[in-house]
Amino acid sequence: MPLKYRYEEFTWPEIRDAVARQPVAVIPVGTIEQHGPHLPLITDVLTATEMARRAVERIPDEAILLPSVFYAFNEHHLDFPGTIAIDGTTFTNYVTDIGRSLAHHGFRKILLVNGHGSNVPFLDVAARNITNRTDSICAMVPWWNLVPKTLLKDLRESDFPGGMAHGCELETSVLLYLRPDLVQMDKAAQDINFQKSEFIYWDLEAGSPVFFQEWFSRYSKTGTVGDPTKATTEKGRRFVEAVLERMIALIRDFRAREIRPRVDHHRGRP
Numbered sequence: 001m002p003l004k005y006r007y008e009e010f011t012w013p014e015i016r017d018a019v020a021r022q023p024v025a026v027i028p029v030g031t032i033e034q035h036g037p038h039l040p041l042i043t044d045v046l047t048a049t050e051m052a053r054r055a056v057e058r059i060p061d062e063a064i065l066l067p068s069v070f071y072a073f074n075e076h077h078l079d080f081p082g083t084i085a086i087d088g089t090t091f092t093n094y095v096t097d098i099g100r101s102l103a104h105h106g107f108r109k110i111l112l113v114n115g116h117g118s119n120v121p122f123l124d125v126a127a128r129n130i131t132n133r134t135d136s137i138c139a140m141v142p143w144w145n146l147v148p149k150t151l152l153k154d155l156r157e158s159d160f161p162g163g164m165a166h167g168c169e170l171e172t173s174v175l176l177y178l179r180p181d182l183v184q185m186d187k188a189a190q191d192i193n194f195q196k197s198e199f200i201y202w203d204l205e206a207g208s209p210v211f212f213q214e215w216f217s218r219y220s221k222t223g224t225v226g227d228p229t230k231a232t233t234e235k236g237r238r239f240v241e242a243v244l245e246r247m248i249a250l251i252r253d254f255r256a257r258e259i260r261p262r263v264d265h266h267r268g269r270p
């Protein structure tokens, strides 16, 4: 029988035994929000979950997959129907509590796999909270950071910046590969209408030097930012496979990472 890897399917004695082999606890985090007229509200949950699931499934003795966090921070999308927004402090505390529980049970390495751009600052704080307040360490990775730059150079057809931002060439390709039944390509349209400046723009390949986020409806008519018309299933397959390879390497690297002892320099003065 293949090894179990979904946390919620374990019994408590099985979790106790699993902790002994110190798997990395992998938590996918998405959001429920509009992704243009062609992609479903679950897009960011689906990408983070499915990439994390496929990675953990391949190395079930080294990692364990937690149930996904569905709801997150996206207040700026509320002008579009369907979006469910959680206050940033609530969201940060919620994820911190999940990590603290895992640390309490003895999981020493916790990895947040993020599928939503605006989760980044909050998950960064949650990961720091977990690391600072427990004996465990927690890190966060947005999945698109694991797409190799060389692959983007080969596959990307949309303009930079803007072509890969939201419901874009990248996300739509990934969805076409993972869940083609949920993609309505006949409704996909290019929407790169934000005010382009040297300092402020949106793109998943590389962020702008300035952190800024305003109401999404101020710069997108359709709910998309990017060019989903350039998306294909084959690009999606290559993006996902590349991310899986990097994610497995990351899980192994993080699992092997030494947690060095803290040193309290208040004491020990001559």
Ligand SMILES: [Zn+2]
Residues within 6 Å of the ligand: 035, 043, 044, 115, 116, 117, 166, 167, 171
């Ligand atoms: Zn998204």
